[in-house]
Structure formats: structure tokens, C-alpha cells
Amino acid sequence: xxxxxxxxxxxxxxxxxxxxxxxGYTMVYGILKFINFAHSDIVxxxxxxxxxxxxxxxxxxxxxxxxxxxxPPIWVAAVVLILSMIICGLIGFxxxxxxxKPLRRAPRLNVLITAIGVSxxxxxxxxxxxxxxxxxxxxxxxxxxxxxxxxxxxxxxSARSVVINLVDTVIFATSATLMLLLQYLVFRxxxxxxxxxxxxxxxxxxxxxxxxxxxxxxxxxxxxxLAAAAGFLYVMKYPGMNQPAHTIWVLLGxxxxxxxxxxxxxNVRGAVLGGFVIAFVEQFGAFYIxxxxxxxxxxxxxxxxxLVRPTGLLGSPLREKV
Amino acid sequence: MPRDSTQSPQxxxxxxxxxxxxxxxxxxxxxxxxxxxxxxxxxxQFILPGAAGPYYSRIVIDAGIAIVLAVSLNIVNGMTGxxxxxxxxxxxxxxxxxxILTHYGSMLLWGSAGRHGGFLGxxxxxxxxxxxxxxxxSAVAGYVVGLPSxxxxxxxxxxxxxxxxxxxxxxxxxTGRVIDDAEKFRSGGLSQLIPPxxxxxxxxxxxxxxxSLFWVxxxxxxxxxxxxxxxxxxxxRAMISVREDEIAAQAMGVDIARQKVMAFxxxxxxAGAAGGMFAHESGVIxxxxxxxxxxxxxxxxxTVLGGRGSISGVLIAAAVLTALPEMLRDFExxxxxxxxxxxxxxxxxxxxGLFGIHEIWDLFAPFLRRQQKxxx
Amino acid sequence: MTADSIHSTTQPDSGIVQLAPLLRVSDxxxxxxxxxAVQQFSLSLPQSVLYGxxxxxxxxxxxxxxxxxxxxQPDSGKMNLSDISLIGRKPHQITAAGIARTFQNIRLFPSxxxxxxxxxxxxxxxxxxxxxTLLRTSLHHQSEAELKQRAMELLEIFELQHRAHELAGNLxxxxxxxxxxxxxxxxxxxxxxxxxxxxxxxxxxxRSLAQSIREIRDRFQVAxxxxxxxxxxxxxxxxxxxxxxxxVTICEGTPDVIQNDPQVIAAYLGAAPDSGQNIF
Ligand SMILES: Nc1ncnc2c1ncn2[C@@H]1O[C@H](COP(=O)(O)OP(=O)(O)OP(=O)(O)O)[C@@H](O)[C@H]1O
Ligand SMILES: [Mg+2]
Numbered sequence: 001x002x003x004x005x006x007x008x009x010x011x012x013x014x015x016x017x018x019x020x021x022x023x024g025y026t027m028v029y030g031i032l033k034f035i036n037f038a039h040s041d042i043v044x045x046x047x048x049x050x051x052x053x054x055x056x057x058x059x060x061x062x063x064x065x066x067x068x069x070x071x072p073p074i075w076v077a078a079v080v081l082i083l084s085m086i087i088c089g090l091i092g093f094x095x096x097x098x099x100x101k102p103l104r105r106a107p108r109l110n111v112l113i114t115a116i117g118v119s120x121x122x123x124x125x126x127x128x129x130x131x132x133x134x135x136x137x138x139x140x141x142x143x144x145x146x147x148x149x150x151x152x153x154x155x156x157x158s159a160r161s162v163v164i165n166l167v168d169t170v171i172f173a174t175s176a177t178l179m180l181l182l183q184y185l186v187f188r189x190x191x192x193x194x195x196x197x198x199x200x201x202x203x204x205x206x207x208x209x210x211x212x213x214x215x216x217x218x219x220x221x222x223x224x225x226l227a228a229a230a231g232f233l234y235v236m237k238y239p240g241m242n243q244p245a246h247t248i249w250v251l252l253g254x255x256x257x258x259x260x261x262x263x264x265x266x267n268v269r270g271a272v273l274g275g276f277v278i279a280f281v282e283q284f285g286a287f288y289i290x291x292x293x294x295x296x297x298x299x300x301x302x303x304x305x306x307l308v309r310p311t312g313l314l315g316s317p318l319r320e321k322v
Numbered sequence: 323m324p325r326d327s328t329q330s331p332q333x334x335x336x337x338x339x340x341x342x343x344x345x346x347x348x349x350x351x352x353x354x355x356x357x358x359x360x361x362x363x364x365x366x367q368f369i370l371p372g373a374a375g376p377y378y379s380r381i382v383i384d385a386g387i388a389i390v391l392a393v394s395l396n397i398v399n400g401m402t403g404x405x406x407x408x409x410x411x412x413x414x415x416x417x418x419x420x421x422i423l424t425h426y427g428s429m430l431l432w433g434s435a436g437r438h439g440g441f442l443g444x445x446x447x448x449x450x451x452x453x454x455x456x457x458x459x460s461a462v463a464g465y466v467v468g469l470p471s472x473x474x475x476x477x478x479x480x481x482x483x484x485x486x487x488x489x490x491x492x493x494x495x496x497t498g499r500v501i502d503d504a505e506k507f508r509s510g511g512l513s514q515l516i517p518p519x520x521x522x523x524x525x526x527x528x529x530x531x532x533x534s535l536f537w538v539x540x541x542x543x544x545x546x547x548x549x550x551x552x553x554x555x556x557x558x559r560a561m562i563s564v565r566e567d568e569i570a571a572q573a574m575g576v577d578i579a580r581q582k583v584m585a586f587x588x589x590x591x592x593a594g595a596a597g598g599m600f601a602h603e604s605g606v607i608x609x610x611x612x613x614x615x616x617x618x619x620x621x622x623x624x625t626v627l628g629g630r631g632s633i634s635g636v637l638i639a640a641a642v643l644t645a646l647p648e649m650l651r652d653f654e655x656x657x658x659x660x661x662x663x664x665x666x667x668x669x670x671x672x673x674x675g676l677f678g679i680h681e682i683w684d685l686f687a688p689f690l691r692r693q694q695k696x697x698x
Numbered sequence: 699m700t701a702d703s704i705h706s707t708t709q710p711d712s713g714i715v716q717l718a719p720l721l722r723v724s725d726x727x728x729x730x731x732x733x734x735a736v737q738q739f740s741l742s743l744p745q746s747v748l749y750g751x752x753x754x755x756x757x758x759x760x761x762x763x764x765x766x767x768x769x770x771q772p773d774s775g776k777m778n779l780s781d782i783s784l785i786g787r788k789p790h791q792i793t794a795a796g797i798a799r800t801f802q803n804i805r806l807f808p809s810x811x812x813x814x815x816x817x818x819x820x821x822x823x824x825x826x827x828x829x830x831t832l833l834r835t836s837l838h839h840q841s842e843a844e845l846k847q848r849a850m851e852l853l854e855i856f857e858l859q860h861r862a863h864e865l866a867g868n869l870x871x872x873x874x875x876x877x878x879x880x881x882x883x884x885x886x887x888x889x890x891x892x893x894x895x896x897x898x899x900x901x902x903x904x905r906s907l908a909q910s911i912r913e914i915r916d917r918f919q920v921a922x923x924x925x926x927x928x929x930x931x932x933x934x935x936x937x938x939x940x941x942x943x944x945x946v947t948i949c950e951g952t953p954d955v956i957q958n959d960p961q962v963i964a965a966y967l968g969a970a971p972d973s974g975q976n977i978f
Contacts, residue, residue: 117665352834
């Protein structure tokens, strides 16, 4: 029972990270119909920018960035989070303008290849010495190691307790807040209506006077900011940071993309659902079967879902018009 | 000859053409490029190491393996217009399969895992057969991975192939240690094959190093000849029509599902065989990392730069992109940055790749045709 | 096959209703979301006839073609080509069974040559198998040679032989339309579906096209179903015409009948049936 609850808590935290990243994939796919391969690299940037900001900020507060004895005030975390979201949003904007906008009418495969190029570029630029370097770092703990609650389970002879950490709570709460904001934005505001119109049919949207380019840019900024938040939260939970081109980052992004596909790509709610679904499959598979194959479960699930329901859980079937 | 019973006879325009025979029908004509390629491979084998030294020979071997991988990937990505980014997964699968066969096969046959026999000796023949087997196992995997392509559009398929490569990588990491002791292996039962003793995360070390210029360039020859013959004949046209317009291809009677899967199977076969060569190359230890997407991306870049559909273009791109980084070792950290910029620029400026769908010799084609016409 | 025997007893131009229709469609329909694009469509197409399918924009004409060729599966109804049911078949199987089509928005293979476009279609009946291709056996050479010759003959009939080695995408619009027809014919069909072949052609080209369509029918003994907005052309060459409006068949008959049908006039003019105008 204790194990079950522990796995559940981890799955919720990881699932909300996957969901945050998946939202970026799904929004871009919904609007421009291509897999933004470089999206996972924005997550990496978010993480590394958070690291850089913290290691600049903490010394000014008289704290050792590599080993802060007392946790910094809580606003530091908020500032780092918001700054890295803003910076990544800008980067997303620039990438879209330079690399993707000229290809608006090009075959989708070309855009996909460009996205792979952008991804490779970000990874390897990030590894240069004057950027983040090619060696792993340790993210300073910005959040106090509080325990929010301790649940104790006893099964006859022994009792085991499960601790709910502040980190997991913050991850879940921040993600949930951002997702609710996005939900509001997409379904309740004029901008969101414009986004959905462009997603439905860009040409018609343009005819109706919707500034398509601005909507697309905004989508990228939004997606990138969410990715940055995910990157920040990820290194809060797992402070051992791998270098930017490390496989682990690509896998993180890949799984988030899988989440978007499983939920039904282009569908905002589907991305959130998909994020939690794969986190549960991954965490429970890892715990109850074998943790060595956690990536395999996710891809196996993807293949099964694609074969059974190619449009994902919440996606609607589309017939190509001939 | 109408094959289809539903075809109405009156629609045939011409009676079966019987007046066609002569030199082009000769079986030797069909074998000529293969013979020429083998001769070239033999010449390389005996001349290059002496003339250029081991360092350059090694680069030429690497280039050959890259050519096989890129040209075969191009059958999927260039000819049928799908987008596979898991080619290294097939390569690794073939490499490991071939490795198991030579390593443990040698132990069973000759009592040790080391090299056996000389040029074209029994050891090399085992090696060639193992590469073939690696190719076949990869082809089977290609069939399985190709199946989802029946239902998935291009970019979804990309993710499935990427996932395949990553799954290969993870599974290979979980394998057992290599058994080096031939006696122990011979006396042990089949149970020592589970999990396969292929070295886990550190890689499959200790394989006999059979890979040579001869074998690599023989494989290059077969790959290029197959790719070219496909491209210029009915089966290849069917594949290309899938790339051009799936709906129209179907309307012309092309079974697009079949074409897509067939492309996967053929490409995976050559990738697997090339993996066998890679695993037995001296100075190389094939490891789970070789199944990962970084390596797959290398081959994708070669096909994109060379021209999706151009065999000669991709061949040149593979050779250049293999040789250049070797020569510019000091700039290793900039290599992928340059590749990335090349990809992006290419899509902006010349999305069809350097050669597009054309071959180098196509540049002369109009000229040749005019000459043909002039002749009676 | 009974195709021959039936054929020998029929006169395409005589207007006599034939015994066993080649293509028989009854009550097929499809809807997209809430839109009933085609409802209860029925059609009986005898050997070597030339029928028209007309209707205002969005009436569902192209959708009928898509249903007949397996691009979409009908929600209901039956379709048979002689004695083969077409329901549940994939597009390439339907082409193999003998129905070929052209596309309203031209769908050639732009970066293949004109010749290769036609050869590709022709190889449906003569593909020699992978092994022969890879080994370049004499069977391979023979079948490729036949394929090429047949393709060139077809191109010649439509006066495209001089363009054989150009890329299809580089042809003029009129030539592209013609190549679409050649390509469809190269599959040796028994039923040919033409989707607005005259769209975008000038009057002279249209006249020559009308002539070609008749010739195709006579020469290849193929039943043709023609979608066309140019009423002059349709009335001129079609023996019978089916009129669709909002997915529903509103009239079927000879050109005379169609031209005088009040419902048809109303559908085209969007006016009351008795508005008295003659749109033809
Ligand atoms: N794949 C599809 N998804 C949704 N709606 C479709 C699809 N295909 C066709 N339709 C709709 O079905 C209706 C009929 O379309 P269709 O193309 O058959 O008309 P048409 O008679 O060929 O018109 P036109 O003369 O303009 O070519 C239209 O309203 C069209 O928008
Ligand atoms: Mg139409």
C-alpha cells in the first residue's frame, strides 16, 4: 500500500511535467501541423537557464550556489522560474521567426527536418564552453526540503510511511496552475479563439482578418514558456543536471511528445491526459515490472494506441479531402 | 500478358512484343556492375592499405559503411517519402546478431573466438554469412516497424522509428556479459544465452576483426546496384509514386502499404548487414549507444544533404560527411553545429538536397538521348 | 468473362439499354460529420457508354467518384463491377478491378517524367517482380520494354510523345489535364471516371477534348462517367446524365430530359422551378 501511494505521488509529479511539455508540442502541432522537434531543447534551456540564474543570484544573497546551507527565500525560486520562462519564450519567438516562418507553405517533412536541425543546433550550442559547457552540474536547491505530510501505512506487523515532499507539491501545483491558465486562455479569450481558428484552417482564418503570424508567434512563446517551467521544475526534483546534448533530455521530450500523441495531438486537454497516462504507465511499470525498461513501456503504449486509435484518446478522426 | 482476369482483352493496345531480345537480355549484362564492383573492392583491399596507410584505409572503410547505411535509408526516406529516424536501430540489431554468430560460432567451430583463416578463409566466410544473417534479422524487424507505417502519416512514423531505435538501445543495455571462455561456453547449456551475452552497456567487446575494404565495398556495390535498379524500374517507380502523391498512386493501382513496408524491409536488410561490418571493424566496439538516435540523425543528415532520392548524391554526402570530421578532429565540438546549420539552411534554400532526385549522370541525360535519337 | 460477348451485342451509340450493366451502384451514401455529402446514390453503367454527372458546386459529384474508387467507404449501399463487389476494397484493388479516374485538382506525379507517369499506371498489368528487377533478367527487360512501348503508344494518341521525357510538373495546364487521362487509361480500365477534364481549358481545347473523349470510348471500349460544369460539352457528348444537388439525385435521363427538367433548372439557378429561364 505504501509503495502504491509512493508510486502514485511520483507519477502525479512526473505526469504534470510531461503534460506541461506535451502542451507545447500539441499547440504547435495543432496550428502548424508539424512536430516541433526542438521543443524538448527548450526544456533543456529552461533547466540550464534556471541553473545559470541561480548560480548568479545566490552569491549575491550570501549563499554558496553549490551548496546552500540554509535554503534561499522562496521568492528566489519564483524569480528564477519567471525569468527563465520569459527568456525561453523569447527564444521560442526568435526560432519560429527565423527557422519556421519561411517554411509556412513548404512540405511538412521539410519543416520536420528543419526542426531536427534546430534541435541539434540548440543542443550543441548549449554544450559550448561559453554557454553551459559539456559537463553535468548540480542544481542548487531553491526550495526548502519541507515535508508536507507523512502518511503511515501499517500492514499487521510492520508500518511504513510515505512522505509527501514540498518539491512534488510545488511541481504539481505550479503545473496545475499553468495548465488552468492555458485552458482559460485557449477556450475563454479572444486570443484563444483566434488560435483555434488558425488551427482549424489558417487560410480561412487569414481571410477573416486574424493576424495568423502573430497568433503563431504567440503560440510558440506560450509553448516555450511552459517548457521552461517544466525544465525548472524538473531540475528542482532531479538536481543532477546532465549536459545539454545528453540523451536523457531528448528522452524526456520524446516521452512528452508521446503523451501529446496518445492524448490526441492538437488537443490541449488530450495533452494533459496523455501526460498523466504515460507517467502512470512508466512509474507503475518501473515499480511493478522492472525499472530497466521504463522507456520501453512508454513506446510500447504509443504503438498500441496508434494502431488501435491512430488519432489518440481525445483526437477526432480526420479524412483527407481529395 | 494480362495478369488480371478482370481486364478486358480489347483494351490491349499491342500484341505481346516478341521482337525484343539481344544483348540487353543477356544475363551477363545484369551481372556486370556486380562483377565490376567486386573487382574494385578487391583492388581496394590489396592496393589502398599499402598506398595510403592504415589511417586512411580506416576512413575509407568507415565511409563505405556510412554509404551503405545512408543509401539504404534513402530507399525509405527518399524513394517512398517516409521519414525514418531509427536507422541506427536496424544497424545495431544486425551488428549484434552478426556478432553473436561470429563470436560464439567461432567458439563452437574452432574452439576460440579469435580470427580464423586468411583472406576469404573459413573465418571470413563465417563473417560474411553472419552479416547476411544480421541483415535478415534486421529485415524482419524492418517489417514489424514498417507495419505501423500503414496507418501512420509521415511524422508519426518518425516517432515510431525513433522509438524503435531507443527501445533497441535500452534492451541492449540489459544484456549479459560476453562469455570469453570457449570451453565454458561449449559446456554450458542454452540457458547462458538468456539474457544474450553481448556485453550490456559496455558493448560487445572481443569480436574477431574481419571487416576489410573488400567486404565493405562488396556490400557497397550490392547496395548501390540494388538501390539504382529499384529506382529505374517498375518496383522503384511504384515506391516513388508513394512519395509523390499517395492518393494518386493508389488510384494508379499501387498498393501503397506494400510499397512502404517493402522499402522498410529492404533498407533494414542493408542496415543490418552494414551493422555486421561495423561490429567487426577493428577499433570499434559496438555498444547500445550505436542504436540511439544520434547515430540515426547522422544518416538522416546524409540523405537530406545528398538529395532525397538521389543515390549518387547521398553516396557523396555520406563519404564527405564521414571523411571531413575525421580530418577536422580539432573541431569536433563544432561538427554537429555545422551539420545543424547545414540542415536548416538546406531546407530554406534548397530543400530537395544538393542533387534533388537526380543522379549526377542525369545531368548528361538530355545529351545522351539526343544522340540515341540521331542514330537510326 | 462475359465482357466480350456482351460487348459484341451492343451499339454504344444506339441508346439501347443493355442487358447486364458493367458497373452497378445502389443506394450508396456518406456523410462527413453532420454533412450528408451523398445520399442514396444509384447508377447503372453499361459497357462502353458515356454518361454525365452534373450538379452545382458542392453537390457531391467528386465525393461519388471517391466512393466508387474506394478513397472513401460508403456508409451504406452496394457497388458492383460486373460480379465483383467493390465495398470494402482499397483504392488500388478497385483500380486493378478496372475502374480508373482522373482528379479534379490535377494529381500527377510532378517530379516523375511524363513517360514514367504513364508507365507507372501501366505496370499494374505487367509488373515483373522484385527479383527479376534486381537481377535484370530477360523477363525484366522484356516487360520494361513492353511497358515503355505501350506508354509511348498511348502518349502518341494524345500527342504527348514529344514531351515524354519532361517532368510532368513542367507541362502546361492543358497538357497536364490530358496526361491525367492518358495515365488513367494506361491502367487498362473498363470504367473511366473523368472529374472536370475541361476545367480551365479554352474553347478550342474544349472542343478537341470532347472529340478525344468520344474517341477514347470508341477505341478503348471503356464506359465513361464524366463530371463537367460546361453544360454545352456535357449535353453534346453524353448519352445520359445524372444530376446531383446537395448529395441527392434530382434527375436522371437523356440530355433532352435534363435540359427541360424544372428541378434541375431550379438547382442551378437557385430559383423557383417555373422561373422559365433556360440555362443551357
Ligand atoms: N473529406 C471531406 N471532409 C469533409 N467534408 C467533405 C469532404 N469531402 C467532401 N466534403 C464536402 O462534401 C460536399 C460535396 O463535395 P464534393 O467535392 O463532392 O462536391 P462537388 O460536387 O465535386 O463540387 P465541385 O463542383 O465544386 O467540385 C462539400 O460540401 C464538401 O465540402
Ligand atoms: Mg468536385
